[in-house]
Amino acid sequence: MAKVKDDAERRLSMLAAAISAIGGVQVAFFPIWFGARGLGGGEIATLLAAAPAARIVSNLAGTHFGDRRGDYGRLILLHLLGVALIFIAMDFAYGFLALFAGHTALCFVQGPIGPLNDGLVLDEARRRREAGLPALRLARVRAWAAGAVLVFMLGAGPVARAMPDDALILIMAAISVFSLVTSFFLLRGFEAGRPREPARPIDDPTPLRRPGLLALIIACAALVHGSHGFITVFGSLQWAAKGFDATFISTAWSAAAFSEVAFFLSATRWFGGERHAAPLMAAGAAGAVLRWALLASDPGPAGIIAALLMQPFSGAALTLGPAYLIAELGGKAYTARVHGWLAAANGVTLSASLYFSGPLNAAFGVQGYLAMAAMAGAGLLLSLLVAAAVRNGVLKDERRTTPVARPALVNERDPAA
Known part of the structure; x- marks a missing residue:
């Protein structure tokens, strides 16, 4: 039995890697490809800004449907199929309207994949807890995902250099x-090793725990996540304009992925788990402020690499920290939906920063990063409020008469593991 569960964790890690493989390549080369199709910086910013708004609707609908069905795996495959078809179709798209429609459709279909995968992971984590099995280590799963981004980003650089930008x-x-x-083979094997569960009720009367705290956590993470808008649009474009080739750009983004892998591997033992979550969020927000301030100084190659090596602050810390907290706040009734709400909030802030990155770049150039630093600074203030609110535990309830069960997600040094 235990062997099956260990295999399930390995498969979930490999699944996270497969799902995340496109991420780094998409961030690094999509703006360059749009430029090769004839779009200017303002048009690229508008295109990238409008499309994530589609994720808000798809995240909310997709995760709500996923929680009701409880069949996250099949929904993930359905969305991955749509993503593959849209990428293929976009090769035939020219002109702003066609590219806008294609990228918006891509974001709509791509949006729920991450939250649905989080729902699958949390579902397995709770099933282990209920069965008295070793707890699932979320940081290890995330490390595989970050590792896949790194591997595919490094591999894409030389390939991209040998190809025309339009390809x-x-x-x-x-x-x-x-x-x-x-993902098809990983999910098939994973589901085969799990006992079949009865269908979930359509409506679950279980109330959401501490909704105010959940909203605070989501707002904090969304502000810091949204501060990536400027670098998403103009990072690769500005570096290319300074004469850096595709290999350097790929290497720079790979440095960010490498640092995230190291972070997640460390988190599995040293600073993962619920008790480290709020300080992790605060440290991440503070690091994001420093990161954007560094890029606003228009650094050379070494400075760019250094700024991207700080990715765990603005990225991983604000992914892992909130995940540990909302894993318990959402409960079984809101397994994927809490992640859908977080993803939707991320979409709102990122869409806004993407949209305004065009005017910011036109008016201030690289100093547009200072606006991103201000967003991260607001997130830092909220992270301090989160830290104060969870000082005595995320599920602290004076009316509770029974002990709180051990957390579903832990790190290796946590006694609950």
């Missing part, structure tokens, strides 16, 4: 097909 979409299409096929 970069073919790399993304190939990776999306790889993700679909790999």
Whole structure:
């Protein structure tokens, strides 16, 4: 029995890697490909800003449907199929309207994949807890995902350098097909090792725990996440304009992925788990402020690499910290929906910062990063409020008469593990 559960954790880690493989390549080369299709910086900013708004609707609807069905795996495969088809179709798209429609459709279909996968992971984590099995280590699963981003980003650089910019979409299409096929086999094996559960009720009367705290956590994470808008649009474009080739750009983004892998591997033992979550969020927000301030100084190659090595602050810390907290706040009735709400909030802030990154770049150039630093600073203030609110535990309830069960997600040094 235990062997099956260990295999399930390994499969979930590999699944996270397969799903995340496209991420780094998409961030690094999509703006360059749009430029090769004739779009200017303002048009690219508008296109990237409008499309994430589609994720808000798809995240909310997809995760709500996933929680009601409880069949996260099949929904993930359905969305991955849509992503692969859209990437292939975009190779035939020209002009702002066609590219806008294609990218918006891509974001709509792609949006729920991450939250649905989080729902699958949390579902397995709770099932282990109820069965008295070793707790699932979320940081280890995330490390596989970050590692996949790193590997595919490093591999994409030399390939992209040998291809015309207008053909970069073919790399993304190939990776999306790889993700679909790999996920199909991983999910089939994973589901085969799990006992079949009865269908969930359509309406669960279980109330949401501490909704005010949940809203505070989501707002904090969304502000810091949204502060990535400027670098998403103009990072690669500005570096290319300074004369850096595709290999340097790929290496720079790979440095960010490498640092996230190291962070997640460390988190599995040293600073993962619920009791470290709020300080992790505060440290991440503070690091994001420093990161954007560094990029606003228009650094050279070493400074760019240093700023991207700080990715765990603005990225991983604000992914892992909130995940540990909302895993318990959401409960079984809101397994995927809490992550859908977080993803939707991230979409709102990121969409806003993407949209305004065009005017910011036109008016201030690289100093537009200072606006991103201000967003992260607001997130830092909220993170301090979160830390105060969870000082005595995220599920502290004076009316509770029974002890709180051990957390579903832990790190290796946690006694509950």
